[in-house]
Amino acid sequence: MRYSGFRVIREALTGHKGWGPAWRDATPQASYDYIIVGGGGHGLATAYYLAKEFKQARIAVVEKGWIGGGNVGRNTTIIRSNYLLDGNEPFYEFSLKLWEGLEQDFNYNAMVSQRGIINLFHTDAQRDAYTRRGNAMILHGADAELLNRDQVRAMYPFLNFDNARFPIKGALMQRRGGTVRHDAVAWGYARGASDRGVDIIQNCEVTGFRREGGRVTGIETSRGFIGAKKIGVAVAGSSSKVMAAADMRLPMESHVLQAFVSEGLKPVIDGVMTYGAGHFYVSQSDKGGLVFGGDIDGYNSYAQRGNMPVVEDVAEGGMSLMPMIGRARLLRSWGGIMDMSMDGSPIIDKTDIDGLYFNGGWCYGGFKATPASGWCFAHLLATGNPHPTATAYRFDRFRKGLMIDEKGQGAQPNLH
Amino acid sequence: MIINHPLLGPRDAQEFTYLGDAALIDRPDGLSYPTPDAAMDAMHDYLYQRSNPAGEHRELWYHEQGDRSWLVVTRNTVTHEITRVELARDVARMRGRSK
Numbered sequence: 001m002r003y004s005g006f007r008v009i010r011e012a013l014t015g016h017k018g019w020g021p022a023w024r025d026a027t028p029q030a031s032y033d034y035i036i037v038g039g040g041g042h043g044l045a046t047a048y049y050l051a052k053e054f055k056q057a058r059i060a061v062v063e064k065g066w067i068g069g070g071n072v073g074r075n076t077t078i079i080r081s082n083y084l085l086d087g088n089e090p091f092y093e094f095s096l097k098l099w100e101g102l103e104q105d106f107n108y109n110a111m112v113s114q115r116g117i118i119n120l121f122h123t124d125a126q127r128d129a130y131t132r133r134g135n136a137m138i139l140h141g142a143d144a145e146l147l148n149r150d151q152v153r154a155m156y157p158f159l160n161f162d163n164a165r166f167p168i169k170g171a172l173m174q175r176r177g178g179t180v181r182h183d184a185v186a187w188g189y190a191r192g193a194s195d196r197g198v199d200i201i202q203n204c205e206v207t208g209f210r211r212e213g214g215r216v217t218g219i220e221t222s223r224g225f226i227g228a229k230k231i232g233v234a235v236a237g238s239s240s241k242v243m244a245a246a247d248m249r250l251p252m253e254s255h256v257l258q259a260f261v262s263e264g265l266k267p268v269i270d271g272v273m274t275y276g277a278g279h280f281y282v283s284q285s286d287k288g289g290l291v292f293g294g295d296i297d298g299y300n301s302y303a304q305r306g307n308m309p310v311v312e313d314v315a316e317g318g319m320s321l322m323p324m325i326g327r328a329r330l331l332r333s334w335g336g337i338m339d340m341s342m343d344g345s346p347i348i349d350k351t352d353i354d355g356l357y358f359n360g361g362w363c364y365g366g367f368k369a370t371p372a373s374g375w376c377f378a379h380l381l382a383t384g385n386p387h388p389t390a391t392a393y394r395f396d397r398f399r400k401g402l403m404i405d406e407k408g409q410g411a412q413p414n415l416h
Numbered sequence: 417m418i419i420n421h422p423l424l425g426p427r428d429a430q431e432f433t434y435l436g437d438a439a440l441i442d443r444p445d446g447l448s449y450p451t452p453d454a455a456m457d458a459m460h461d462y463l464y465q466r467s468n469p470a471g472e473h474r475e476l477w478y479h480e481q482g483d484r485s486w487l488v489v490t491r492n493t494v495t496h497e498i499t500r501v502e503l504a505r506d507v508a509r510m511r512g513r514s515k
């Protein structure tokens with residue numbers, strides 16, 4: 001069924017009896033050409049583009065819980081392409097362009113809202129770094145503007161501009177950045193894939209890989225064996241766990257990242273804002289809640305919920321940037337497990353095992369990457385070659401000294 | 417989280433900073449390998465590869481806001497339960513280091 005304004009009117013007149021489920025909840029067949037492990041944003045997008053752009057068939061997405069229950073449904077929904085390094089910026093700009101056409105492409109309202117993102121700076125050195133970053137973005141065809149203090153003040157007069165330690169001196173602005181309704185991304189891709197014949201198999205945990213002579217032949221799951229010619233793993237925070245079943249160790253640690261939502265407030269923040277002197281970033285949802293977050297908890301965790309000290313740290317960051325936030329009540333907080341890589345950048349690559357492919361290491365920034373990650377992973381699975389914007393995302397970059405370390409922190413995942 | 421420091425007793429985890437897997441104690445000696453490639457492989461695995469288990473994990477914590485000792489904490493990464501805390505110095509000596 002195609003969604004349209006006409007359809008909404010027709011359904012309204014006929015008692016909304018014609019809406020069916022958006023996708024098929026499939027039972028596993030004996031074998032597929034492609035199995036994607038993980039029904040998060042990246043897995044579903046991969047299946048969608050495999051079917052739609054690369055004209056492949058006999059595809060399944062295998063998800064241990066329900067689709068969208070992982071990080072794709074837990075993030076703070078920010079999209080942007082404001083990266084510095086050559087390995088990253090073309091990829092994230094490709095992703096932002098795909099976001100811009102996504103809703104028409106998969107015929108689903110994902111509430112893509114290019115409300116603009118500003119990264120505040122508080123020192124001359126930070127301004128210089130953001131100038132350099134803005135220039136790098138522009139050179140790669142993205143948009144960037146440097147705002148001075150008065151321009152920021154005109155947008156957000158309530159910020160703590162004269163903080164003695166961290167005065168706000170301006171911001172790097174990307175107007176095309178913004179937010180997207182995260183659940184709708186999972187549902188839209190699932191629906192688009194399912195309509196093109198992809199089997200979406202939920203409540204099916206992958207527990208192992210069957211191999212014959214150095215080649216994968218299928219997956220062992222909680223619902224039995226399923227054969228496959230090619231397998232693509234996109235399980236985010238569970239990457240190390242799942243790949244251990246193929247005897248692989250990854251350059252990754254799993255860490256928890258928390259997010260927070262306040263009670264509904266009148267419109268006050270119409271874009272996205274990141275604090276340059278503390279761990280705090282914020283936007284406002286269409287329902288009025290302030291959606292904000294900060295840093296990861298800092299030690300390996302698979303707990304999918306965070307601890308109190310980081311709640312305090314994030315609240316302090318918020319108070320120091322916009323003191324009036326102290327009057328708002330916190331409604332909810334939650335956590336998701338991040339696949340923190342050793343240089344803070346992702347991997348989209350084949351493994352040493354024939355037919356087994358891997359996509360992960362997205363850290364806390366993989367939501368914005370969802371469309372390009374799916375497209376590039378589908379490209380790799382279908383053609384055997386990396387997509388031109390993802391050639392740097394290789395396993396062997398650590399061995400070769402070709403790290404993509406935006407923050408310059410070195411192999412210390414809890415600092416990225 | 418409370419870390420039961422072997423010398424100081426129970427301390428708030430907030431006083432510590434975190435480094436990661438205690439396997440980082442076992443830094444390979446680059447000169448002890450037969451070929452440069454073998455040394456590079458060992459150094460690559462040491463620096464970049466992690467077991468990253470869901471469950472029991474031995475890891476290095478530094479008591480920065482306290483006595484500045486390094487500890488090896490055995491903690492469950494699913495429940496955060498801490499079952500053992502040792503001085504990293506003792507662990508390293510037991511493994512034949514710092515002689």
Ligand SMILES: Cc1cc2nc3c(=O)[nH]c(=O)nc-3n(C[C@H](O)[C@H](O)[C@H](O)COP(=O)(O)OP(=O)(O)OC[C@H]3O[C@@H](n4cnc5c(N)ncnc54)[C@H](O)[C@@H]3O)c2cc1C
Pocket residue numbers: 037038039040041042043062063064065066067068069070071072073074075076077078079204205206207234235236237238242257258259293334335336337338362363364365366367368369
């Ligand atoms: C609090 C928070 C805030 C964030 N904010 C942002 C943001 O503002 N902007 C941004 O760009 N990114 C953000 N991120 C990061 C982003 O959400 C992730 O990088 C991205 O969603 C990861 O890809 P995914 O959607 O495929 O992951 P997931 O949705 O986690 O998908 C992985 C799936 O694999 C499944 N799985 C795991 N093991 C198995 C198995 N053995 N068998 C079968 N299935 C399995 C899981 O159940 C899960 O559904 C945030 C993350 C969090 C937690």
